[in-house]
Amino acid sequence: MIHIFQAYGGTLLYGLGQTLLCSLIALIFSLIIGTFFALLEESPSKGARRIARAYIELFRNIPLLVITMFFYVVFPLYVVKMNGFTAGTIGLTLYTSSFIAETVRAGIQSVDTGQMEGARANGLTFWQAMRYIVLPQAFRYVIPPLGNQFVNLVKNSSTLAFVGGFDLMYQGNVIASSSLETMAAYSAVGVLYLIITMPISYYMRYLEKRLA
Amino acid sequence: MLQNFIDAYSPDNLRYLLGGLWITILVSVVSIIGSFIIGSILGVIRYVKIKYVSAVVGFVIDVIRNLPLLLILFFTYFGLPNLGVKPEIIPAAILAMTIFESTMLAEIVRSGIQAVDSGQMEGARANGLTYWQGLWHIVLPQALVKMIPAIVSQFISLVKDTSLATIILLPEMLFRSQIIYGQNTNYIIPMFVAIALMYFIVCYLLSLLSRYLEKRQA
Numbered sequence: 001m002i003h004i005f006q007a008y009g010g011t012l013l014y015g016l017g018q019t020l021l022c023s024l025i026a027l028i029f030s031l032i033i034g035t036f037f038a039l040l041e042e043s044p045s046k047g048a049r050r051i052a053r054a055y056i057e058l059f060r061n062i063p064l065l066v067i068t069m070f071f072y073v074v075f076p077l078y079v080v081k082m083n084g085f086t087a088g089t090i091g092l093t094l095y096t097s098s099f100i101a102e103t104v105r106a107g108i109q110s111v112d113t114g115q116m117e118g119a120r121a122n123g124l125t126f127w128q129a130m131r132y133i134v135l136p137q138a139f140r141y142v143i144p145p146l147g148n149q150f151v152n153l154v155k156n157s158s159t160l161a162f163v164g165g166f167d168l169m170y171q172g173n174v175i176a177s178s179s180l181e182t183m184a185a186y187s188a189v190g191v192l193y194l195i196i197t198m199p200i201s202y203y204m205r206y207l208e209k210r211l212a
Numbered sequence: 213m214l215q216n217f218i219d220a221y222s223p224d225n226l227r228y229l230l231g232g233l234w235i236t237i238l239v240s241v242v243s244i245i246g247s248f249i250i251g252s253i254l255g256v257i258r259y260v261k262i263k264y265v266s267a268v269v270g271f272v273i274d275v276i277r278n279l280p281l282l283l284i285l286f287f288t289y290f291g292l293p294n295l296g297v298k299p300e301i302i303p304a305a306i307l308a309m310t311i312f313e314s315t316m317l318a319e320i321v322r323s324g325i326q327a328v329d330s331g332q333m334e335g336a337r338a339n340g341l342t343y344w345q346g347l348w349h350i351v352l353p354q355a356l357v358k359m360i361p362a363i364v365s366q367f368i369s370l371v372k373d374t375s376l377a378t379i380i381l382l383p384e385m386l387f388r389s390q391i392i393y394g395q396n397t398n399y400i401i402p403m404f405v406a407i408a409l410m411y412f413i414v415c416y417l418l419s420l421l422s423r424y425l426e427k428r429q430a
Contacts, residue, residue, distance in 0.1 A: 057416060058412070061411065061412045061416045066408055073400060212220075
């Protein structure tokens with residue numbers, strides 16, 4: 001495995017960079033979209049709640065790969081040309097946002113309802129109370145599950161390999177087929193994934209224990 | 213456009229896709245059963261804290277949990293031949309899913325056991341049962357009930373994850389839809405609609421089941 005790193009270090013590092021880049025972009029956008037739909041679901045309007053529910057259920061129950069392939073295959077034909085990296089990142093963002101929405105919603109619900117009532121009684125509107133009173137408290141609860149979502153995100157970014165996203169998994173396949181040492185090549189890729197995911201999941205476990 | 217849908221959903225094509233759904237379900241069900249057995253053993257080992265063994269098992273679980281399932285699929289299908297074993301496509305897919313899901317279920321089992329009130333074990337011990345008898349007859353059955361919703365959720369992600377096995381040419385829905393639209397590009401949208409719908413129906417029904425079970429417990 002060491003000689004794989006020696007021979008293909010640059011390729012692997014480039015793949016690692018693409019994986020991290022895609023994961024970070026997807027994390028930022030899925031946080032925004034996910035929080036938005038979580039808020040819609042907790043809003044007083046019935047129509048808004050329905051829309052949020054539909055969005056969340058739709059993207060939660062369709063495989064990530066199907067969503068990604070949709071953007072990779074259908075979009076260039078009928079809408080706009082995009083490369084594999086873009087298609088993969090969009091798919092990953094939409095898929096993850098539905099899970100983040102559920103996580104954030106659970107966080108909002110775990111905040112004592114007295115907080116909202118108190119804020120409303122003090123003259124804040126629903127959205128003001130949400131923004132300044134409830135959400136800041138909710139985010140403390142949701143940090144460990146969000147961290148775990150990020151770990152999933154990094155792992156799921158391997159679907160970029162299906163659409164030529166030049167991520168770590170993709171480069172692993174390239175190396176495996178050019179060096180013919182499949183076991184060693186995939187082990188090297190595995191080590192690089194673990195370097196990202198293991199510390200985050202251990203840290204999240206520590207945070208969970210401390211919060212409990 | 214409408215004509216494309218009508219043509220794409222010919223009885224032959226639909227039967228072909230449904231055959232893919234059957235493979236998805238077959239692989240998922242076999243994997244979840246295997247994972248439940250292995251995961252329970254691993255989860256109990258991690259819970260009871262046997263010197264060294266539990267630490268090693270725990271570390272292996274953490275390593276596998278933190279790897280992409282896709283990578284494990286590559287290990288079982290493309291990596292194993294490197295070591296002299298050449299599995300067929302379906303066994304390779306089931307093997308990869310089982311390895312990955314066992315570690316997920318091990319964590320579910322462990323937290324299920326932890327969620328059982330410690331008084332249950334103390335009561336069992338006070339009544340003369342050994343530790344293992346108490347675990348097997350008193351704690352595990354109660355833990356199992358608590359675990360069921362989480363196991364169903366895990367099964368949902370397993371069903372979705374079988375789509376990854378298209379890459380090793382497992383003839384499931386996504387793979388078959390690609391074959392169909394590969395012959396006629398007009399069928400691309402109808403095919404995506406069809407498989408998205410099929411996955412959605414299966415996973416949504418399962419998620420309703422999981423939610424129902426969760427509510428019944430609370």
